[in-house]
Amino acid sequence: MAQLAVITHNAIKDMGVFFDCYIPVQKNISTVYPADKLSDLNGFDAGLVNFWSFMLQNYSLNMVTIILPFTVLLLNYVFVCGFMWFIEQCDFSFLRKYKIQPKKYNSGSKIFWATLYLLYTYFVIILPMYTAAFYILSQVDYFSLEVFDVPNWKTLVWQIAVCLFFEDFGHYWLHRWMHTPWAYKVIHRRHHEFDAPSSLSTSYAHPVEIVIQGIATFLGPIILRPHILTLFIWVNVRQLAACETHSGYDFPFSPNNILPFFGGADLHDFHHRTYNGAYSSNFVWWDVLCGTDNGYFEWKKKQQSKREKDTSDEKKDN
Numbered sequence: 001m002a003q004l005a006v007i008t009h010n011a012i013k014d015m016g017v018f019f020d021c022y023i024p025v026q027k028n029i030s031t032v033y034p035a036d037k038l039s040d041l042n043g044f045d046a047g048l049v050n051f052w053s054f055m056l057q058n059y060s061l062n063m064v065t066i067i068l069p070f071t072v073l074l075l076n077y078v079f080v081c082g083f084m085w086f087i088e089q090c091d092f093s094f095l096r097k098y099k100i101q102p103k104k105y106n107s108g109s110k111i112f113w114a115t116l117y118l119l120y121t122y123f124v125i126i127l128p129m130y131t132a133a134f135y136i137l138s139q140v141d142y143f144s145l146e147v148f149d150v151p152n153w154k155t156l157v158w159q160i161a162v163c164l165f166f167e168d169f170g171h172y173w174l175h176r177w178m179h180t181p182w183a184y185k186v187i188h189r190r191h192h193e194f195d196a197p198s199s200l201s202t203s204y205a206h207p208v209e210i211v212i213q214g215i216a217t218f219l220g221p222i223i224l225r226p227h228i229l230t231l232f233i234w235v236n237v238r239q240l241a242a243c244e245t246h247s248g249y250d251f252p253f254s255p256n257n258i259l260p261f262f263g264g265a266d267l268h269d270f271h272h273r274t275y276n277g278a279y280s281s282n283f284v285w286w287d288v289l290c291g292t293d294n295g296y297f298e299w300k301k302k303q304q305s306k307r308e309k310d311t312s313d314e315k316k317d318n
């Protein structure tokens, strides 16, 4: 295991040398946090500082700001989608009751072509976009890379909350616009090829839509200008939330069953199934404020009364 870690560490360093030839970055960044100040931090905050200090001291800036974050984002997607695909394919009987559309499964060929398209999306659209954005933004010091500015857990929590708020705002209005006739036909239709979404369909979208969704994701960070580590944590949180929203499963521990006003998979599955409002990505307040949630809540009411009728019929039979 230790040997594997050394091999990985050396490989990342060598890759850094390769990328430095093509994407030159010249910056003087503080990489060491004073030991006396470090001892004042709690375990989580000290861990984050040590992690960032290690990254800056051992790997080139291109690796730390572009290649490694992109790889983590991709692995995050592959792992979550792979896991959800496994659950869907195995069709475990004890999980069937949590599947939002129990009779609807995506065919193997649909999943195969979507996977190929997603690989194309990640390597041909997202990676170059990501590289250009981080190169330009780090060159103009838009986001701090300094080890002294690494956020503590409180800063991390409120900044992620603000990013969620702005993402909800941007996503709602851009998504709603993409349901106007022209934008739907030209841009958004591809994402709706999955009328029974699975996590794999999260980033299955027209390249223009990938850029448009990126605007909503980056709205909070552009306003806040947080530490780059916060930005990396935020984009992974956002991707996990989007994969959950497209999972096709409504578990008792799903965020919409824990957090008030959270739409999650239940709401977004309704959107993919009916094309009737429910444009929110995380929290539903924009749908509620603008009255685009009516169809969803009517359907919820019908479901509830059907459940109550089934329960009373069962009691009568007994």
Ligand SMILES: [Zn+2]
Binding pocket: 175, 179, 188, 192, 271
């Ligand atoms: Zn839509």
Ligand SMILES: [Zn+2]
Binding pocket: 191, 197, 246, 268, 272
């Ligand atoms: Zn969707």
